[in-house]
Amino acid sequence: FGARGEGPQTRIMVTLPTEAATDPALVAALIAEGADAFRINCAHDGPEAWAAMIAHIRAAAPERRIPVSMDLGGPKFRIVELTDKPKHRFFPGDRFALVARLEDAPKGLVGATLSHPALLAALQPGAEVSVDDGKIRAKVRVMGPDHAVLEVIHAPTKGAKLKPEKGVNLPGANLRVAALTPADLEALDFVAPNADLVAFSFVQTPQDVRDLIAALQARAAPGRELPAILLKIETPLGLRNLPELIVEAGGVLPVAVMIARGDLAVEIGFDRLSEIQEEILWLCEAAQVPVVWATQVLEGMVKEGQASRAEVTDAAMSQRADCVMLNKGPHVVAAVGFLRGILGRMDRHHAKKSDRLGPLRVWGEGA
Incomplete structure (x- = not known):
C-alpha cells in the first residue's frame, strides 16, 4: 500500500472522485496531506478518466x-425501477413488493424490480x-410466481x-x-495492465478467485507484473471461505483482504461486526496478509467537515490494520491529514494487534 519514509505505519487509501480526472491539483493535495494509495471505482467513469487519474498520481509523485x-x-444487487416515484415514505407495518417486472406488482402496492434475478429467486x-x-428492513409475507410481498419491520423514525x-x-x-460480471471482464482490459491492485467485489468461493486469476492472465501485458488481488469480504459465504480464498489467491499473486464493513454489517448483523472484524484481523495477521479497514471511516468529516466522536474512535481502532480507506467527499483532503495525525499518535500504543505498553505521556513532564 505504498512506501513512506516517515509517518504512521498504517497506510491511507483514498477513493478518487470523477473530478480527479480533470483536476490534478486535487490529487497532488491528497498526496501532500498523506495519501499513500488511491482507489478507483470501476463502477463509475471509464478508461479515459481512469487513465487521466493514474497519470495525475504519477505526475504528482514521480519519486x-x-x-x-x-x-x-x-x-450489483440494487433496486432498478419503481412503479411509483420515490416519494412514498415507508414505516413499520407498510408493505411493498419485489417483482420480476413492474406490471407484476400487486394492485395498491409499490413494486420494485431488482438488478439480478437471483435475489427474487432466493426469497421465501x-x-x-x-x-x-x-x-429499511422487511420480511417476506407472501410469495407469488413473479413477485414477493414484504412488510417493513424497521425504518427510521421519519x-x-x-x-x-x-x-x-x-x-x-x-x-x-458468479463474482465476475461482463462489465468486470470489460474493465479488466484496462485494469490488468494499469492497476497495482484489483479489488475483487463479492468474492465468495475459490472458484471466483480462479476465474479472476484466469481473466488477469489472459490480459497479461508483456514485461509487466499482474496486479495483486484485494479480496473484499462482504458476505457470510465469503467470510466463511476466507482462509481458502487467501490460499487460492496467494498461491499465484500477492493477496490482501478488505473488510468491507458496509455490506458485511448488513449481511451478518451490526451487532456482530466488531467481533467479526476482530477475527479477520487476527486471521490475516497469522497468515501475514495485509488488511484494509474500509467503509465510512471519518464519514462525517469527509462529507460534512466535522467528525463525530464515535468516528474518531473508529479511526483510532483502524490503526491495527495495514491500510485505512477513506471515501470521496468535499472535505476529503482535510480528512486525510486528520486521519494521519490519529494514526501517528496511535502508533505509540499499538503495533498492529499488539500493545506496546509505552510510557503514558499525558502525565509526564511537560505534558
Whole structure:
C-alpha cells in the first residue's frame, strides 16, 4: 500500500472522485496531506478518466511508488425501477413488493424490480430483506410466481424511501452468483495492465478467485507484473471461505483482504461486526496478509467537515490494520491529514494487534 519514509505505519487509501480526472491539483493535495494509495471505482467513469487519474498520481509523485487499486463493480444487487416515484415514505407495518417486472406488482402496492434475478429467486416466506444499508428492513409475507410481498419491520423514525440504485441485501442467504460480471471482464482490459491492485467485489468461493486469476492472465501485458488481488469480504459465504480464498489467491499473486464493513454489517448483523472484524484481523495477521479497514471511516468529516466522536474512535481502532480507506467527499483532503495525525499518535500504543505498553505521556513532564 505504498512506501513512506516517515509517518504512521498504517497506510491511507483514498477513493478518487470523477473530478480527479480533470483536476490534478486535487490529487497532488491528497498526496501532500498523506495519501499513500488511491482507489478507483470501476463502477463509475471509464478508461479515459481512469487513465487521466493514474497519470495525475504519477505526475504528482514521480519519486515514489503510490499504488492504485481498481475496484471491480461485481454483481450489483440494487433496486432498478419503481412503479411509483420515490416519494412514498415507508414505516413499520407498510408493505411493498419485489417483482420480476413492474406490471407484476400487486394492485395498491409499490413494486420494485431488482438488478439480478437471483435475489427474487432466493426469497421465501419469512426471509429478511435489507434495503439501503439497513435503513429499511422487511420480511417476506407472501410469495407469488413473479413477485414477493414484504412488510417493513424497521425504518427510521421519519420513514425512508425506496429509490432506484439503492442496495438490496438478503442477510444470511448464500447467493451462488458468479463474482465476475461482463462489465468486470470489460474493465479488466484496462485494469490488468494499469492497476497495482484489483479489488475483487463479492468474492465468495475459490472458484471466483480462479476465474479472476484466469481473466488477469489472459490480459497479461508483456514485461509487466499482474496486479495483486484485494479480496473484499462482504458476505457470510465469503467470510466463511476466507482462509481458502487467501490460499487460492496467494498461491499465484500477492493477496490482501478488505473488510468491507458496509455490506458485511448488513449481511451478518451490526451487532456482530466488531467481533467479526476482530477475527479477520487476527486471521490475516497469522497468515501475514495485509488488511484494509474500509467503509465510512471519518464519514462525517469527509462529507460534512466535522467528525463525530464515535468516528474518531473508529479511526483510532483502524490503526491495527495495514491500510485505512477513506471515501470521496468535499472535505476529503482535510480528512486525510486528520486521519494521519490519529494514526501517528496511535502508533505509540499499538503495533498492529499488539500493545506496546509505552510510557503514558499525558502525565509526564511537560505534558
